[in-house]
Amino acid sequence: MKKHIYIVLTLTVFTTLLSFTIFQNKTTVYIIGDSTAANKNPNTFPETGWGMALQSFFKADVVVDNRALNGRSTKSFLNEKRWEPILEKLVAGDYVFIEFGHNDEKVEKPAVGTSLAEFKINLVNYVNQTRSKKAIPILLTPISRRSFKNGVLIDSHGDYPKITRQVADSLKVPLIDMLIKTEGLLNQLGDVQSIKLFNHVDSGNVNYPKGKKDDTHLSPDGAKQVAGLVVKGIKELKLSLVKKLN
Template identity: 75%
Template sequence: MKKYFYPFLAFFVLILLLSFTVVQKKTTVYIIGDSTAANKEAKAYPETGWGMALQSFFKSDVIVDNRALNGRSTKSFRAEKRWDPIMEKLEAGDYVFIEFGHNDEKVDKPKVGVSLTEFKVNLINYVKEARSKKAIPVLLTPIARRNFKNGVLIDTHGDYPRMTREVADSLKVPLIDMLAKTESLLSRLGDVPSVKLFNYVDSGDVNYPKGKKDDTHLSPEGAKQIAGLVVKGIKERKLGIAKNLK
């Protein structure tokens, strides 16, 4: 009897171990981009990047690895070797959310600013390199700045979002048009009510003794709402990780 039992037991244990391994497989979502998405140090609070809020929308089988950094562009992110460690760790089925533009458009600062042509080439390279590891790149246009003139929201990004859309279209990359989504949100809220989404701080704050009025960077509430718009885009584009949302 034993000679039949032990092989069966070993086979059963093997199946359990394989099942456990499959269950434990996690998908990583890398975020590369600038300060609007980046993790912030405590000394910057209440400034908050939308990437800091994204994990809360997912179940535990998705890990958000936010590599976005203040002041970076498609050019400087690579030049500083920030992309290399991501490529080393990137696995098949992982995602790379790519959101640049705020700093690329600063052509008066040659370390970060790039022409539209260079911006396009840089985005193409990120996409192709991510795909070379069988990962899934997702392009995001930059979020809107709070820039109202006589009650009307005015865009500040020029043709950089258009270039992101063109790359997404030509390479058949999923696109989450964050500029369109955030413009819609800010316009719907209006000039004064939209302040709550941004890093506005009264004087006397421990991190901002003189106060702060920042129409680019987000408040904790703003980060949560913008991350919610990213999640909406994930659903709209029917990305595989939509099934891992809470």
């Protein structure tokens, strides 16, 4: 009887320690950014953020915590206290994927728009605060809009991607240049074929009775392909996350 109890206790302790070890070894990947990455409500489907598709690329020891939100900029994400709870939870070895620009460039909207100088300051603060918790910041330029004119893809982001690249270079932050990667994908597909990547919906859809032609936000297929480009960037940078990919 005593031997049986001993075996049961030993197995219980072993299982508890194993569970604790697995829990301890989990890596959290936070995403902060705007609607192009954000989780979406069912009433906006098929609009899909690329952050929603990222978890499927990882093994179970990575948790993607997507905090990106529609309409947010580096400024409004801070002012609305969206960053504070993330910073409080960060632990050594976590990652923060930082992708802003789409709304920072809307300078006509003071609540979200930032000057290039302010955009730079905000990015630097995100990076430094992430590093203060011994977590790992990753900068991403904003994804391309589907803005073809006469068959030629036009960049609509101005100098905001340039600032992201400058911050990455000056602070030695790993950079995934999503603008270049998504421009490459759109150019490869062309004006017509690239429609499938975006939230284009025929009339009669339950969420869009009058239809929708949205060249900023992604479709489920677009989100998966863009998340795949993020993963490609992870591999190119040789991040430790590579060994945690499926």
